[in-house]
Amino acid sequence: MSNAAGPTDPVKIKKLDSRNLMIQWADGHESRYVGPVLRGLCPCASCQDEDTGQRLILPIHIPDTLEFKTVELVGLYALQFGWSDGHGTGIYSFERLRQLCPCEDCTKASPGATGSAADD
Amino acid sequence: MNKEIDVAEERVLGELRKVRDPDLGKDIVSLGFVRNIKIEGASVSFDINLTTPACPVKDQMRDEAEALVGALDGVTSAKANMTAEVRKAPRMDKSSLAGIKNIVAVGSGKGGVGKSTIAVNLATALSMAGASVGVLDGDIYGPTMPIMLGVTGPPDHVGNRITPRESSGLKFMSMGLMVKTPDQPLIWRGPMAHKAFQQCLFDVDWGELDYLVVDLPPGTGDVHLTLAQSVPITGCVIVSTPQDVGLQISVKTLRMFEQTKVPILGIIENMAYYVCPHCDSKDHIFGDGGARRAAEQIGVPFLGEVPLDLPIRTQADAGVPIVIAQPEAASSVVLRGIAERLAAQISIQNYNTPVLEVE
Numbered sequence: 228m229s230n231a232a233g234p235t236d237p238v239k240i241k242k243l244d245s246r247n248l249m250i251q252w253a254d255g256h257e258s259r260y261v262g263p264v265l266r267g268l269c270p271c272a273s274c275q276d277e278d279t280g281q282r283l284i285l286p287i288h289i290p291d292t293l294e295f296k297t298v299e300l301v302g303l304y305a306l307q308f309g310w311s312d313g314h315g316t317g318i319y320s321f322e323r324l325r326q327l328c329p330c331e332d333c334t335k336a337s338p339g340a341t342g343s344a345a346d347d
Numbered sequence: 348m349n350k351e352i353d354v355a356e357e358r359v360l361g362e363l364r365k366v367r368d369p370d371l372g373k374d375i376v377s378l379g380f381v382r383n384i385k386i387e388g389a390s391v392s393f394d395i396n397l398t399t400p401a402c403p404v405k406d407q408m409r410d411e412a413e414a415l416v417g418a419l420d421g422v423t424s425a426k427a428n429m430t431a432e433v434r435k436a437p438r439m440d441k442s443s444l445a446g447i448k449n450i451v452a453v454g455s456g457k458g459g460v461g462k463s464t465i466a467v468n469l470a471t472a473l474s475m476a477g478a479s480v481g482v483l484d485g486d487i488y489g490p491t492m493p494i495m496l497g498v499t500g501p502p503d504h505v506g507n508r509i510t511p512r513e514s515s516g517l518k519f520m521s522m523g524l525m526v527k528t529p530d531q532p533l534i535w536r537g538p539m540a541h542k543a544f545q546q547c548l549f550d551v552d553w554g555e556l557d558y559l560v561v562d563l564p565p566g567t568g569d570v571h572l573t574l575a576q577s578v579p580i581t582g583c584v585i586v587s588t589p590q591d592v593g594l595q596i597s598v599k600t601l602r603m604f605e606q607t608k609v610p611i612l613g614i615i616e617n618m619a620y621y622v623c624p625h626c627d628s629k630d631h632i633f634g635d636g637g638a639r640r641a642a643e644q645i646g647v648p649f650l651g652e653v654p655l656d657l658p659i660r661t662q663a664d665a666g667v668p669i670v671i672a673q674p675e676a677a678s679s680v681v682l683r684g685i686a687e688r689l690a691a692q693i694s695i696q697n698y699n700t701p702v703l704e705v706e
Contacts, residue, residue, distance in 0.1 A: 231699060232699065232700065232701045235608075236608075236701060237703055238701045238702065238703060238704070239703070239704040239705075239706075240703065240704070240705045240706070241704075241705075241706040242706065253701050298705075300438075300579070300703075300705065301576050302574075302575045302576045302577065302578065302579060302580070302607055302608070302609070303438065303575075303579050303580070303607065303608040303609060304575070304606070304607045304608035304609075305576075305607075318576075321608070
């Protein structure tokens, strides 16, 4: 176990515009997220069944026009987003966000972890 | 050859670069600790500004710096003034707690391991070393700290802001102060516990604090999650007995903190052994060295072992922490050492945590 900063520790979080978010990680990698895609992967109990893990909200339910209203840190380990559809209970851990990095290298390394069409 | 040698600041700095902070692994010049170099003829003085007044190697660093600078050609006296300024945890910027530099949680797996006794004594030891320290008794169901600090009755408030009580040099807040009589229980479900704890943290005027020590309830519950989610705490300390059954559960608490990315600053073994008051022999009632082995296995610092002795208990019941009441008692010496090692771990953690920019 180590307390040293690693690939799931962010060093910079930047809202690029109302739909795009950038996270730079301690290992130098940069991830760019599209808001509506993250919203479609919301891990809260009303978007995902707590027992079975089955998705109750799917990416196709999310309009492309959806925007970030707020981006807030949760302690040291996660982000919480407030969305323009009024939703805001999902806590996205940095570990999960790193897994969800949609860049080509990361999707090749762990296909299906990105919330791309393959998840639908 | 009696030409006067000019003692330039560069040469002094050159010598001081040889002094390393053993905890941060860098020299004290690169770390920005050296300030205020004054050269008057052959006398040199300077400040070494450490990251905590409770630095365990303070004297060693001072002696080393003075010896090196004193040995320079042309220097007849070298004086290092040791100062300290606790650095703020890089992510500690919640506006209502803006004056607090570090929040340190003290947790345990099971109850009854002496977590509150350890927490209150560590806080007091840090304060005696010169730090400004607050203590939040987060054990809302079984608050014992009012007894240990000899404080009763509700705190004052200004408008909606609560003024913390003060005792033994600490600022102090506990749910135990809010009940009408000491034997009145709090019968609450989770959401109430969450709200009450948040109030004790955010609605209290803590002012400027180097360290806020939060004494958690045993286990992994609402209060732990509330703390891990609402503030960027510097780290947590786990208190355990040497017993296997206690240790296994302590590891669960440790894993919970790990999941929420709260750094583990170390493990403390309490009730490590009993010293017989008649013959001074040591009895390892709960087993020997269990917590030290667990810390080694998991790869977290082991901060020390506190003996089970009578004064630590009687002083807790009398409302004065043992490190103040009997500073020379065996357990006080041990507790001060642990407080210093903890302060060093806090400095290391802050030094290694990358700054997070949010735009």
